[in-house]
Amino acid sequence: MLALVERIADAGKAAAIGYGTEGGMFAAALRVPVVICGPGDIAVAHRPDEFVSVEQLLRCERFLSGLIEALCAGP
Numbered sequence: 001m002l003a004l005v006e007r008i009a010d011a012g013k014a015a016a017i018g019y020g021t022e023g024g025m026f027a028a029a030l031r032v033p034v035v036i037c038g039p040g041d042i043a044v045a046h047r048p049d050e051f052v053s054v055e056q057l058l059r060c061e062r063f064l065s066g067l068i069e070a071l072c073a074g075p
Contacts, residue, residue: 005035008066017042037063 006014014035019042023034039060040052 001033002035004070005037005067008070009037009063 002014006012017036021036023036026032027034039056040050041056044050
């Protein structure tokens with residue numbers, strides 16, 4: 001699944017993150033792998049004047065569309 005997400009995101013290899021999310025709780029409770037992703041730059045997230053650019057939102061839309069297509073189309 002990680003390879004699929006990396007391919008669709010087209011942002012290089014996934015890496016560990018240095019901040020907290022609920023992802024670990026979902027992974028433990030559901031016993032499934034979890035990938036944290038989203039639009040924007042963590043350097044400006046959760047700070048005064050945080051923002052997500054239109055280009056970042058469009059890239060997110062392309063990613064989600066690709067993921068839905070890949071998951072719904074089957075192998």
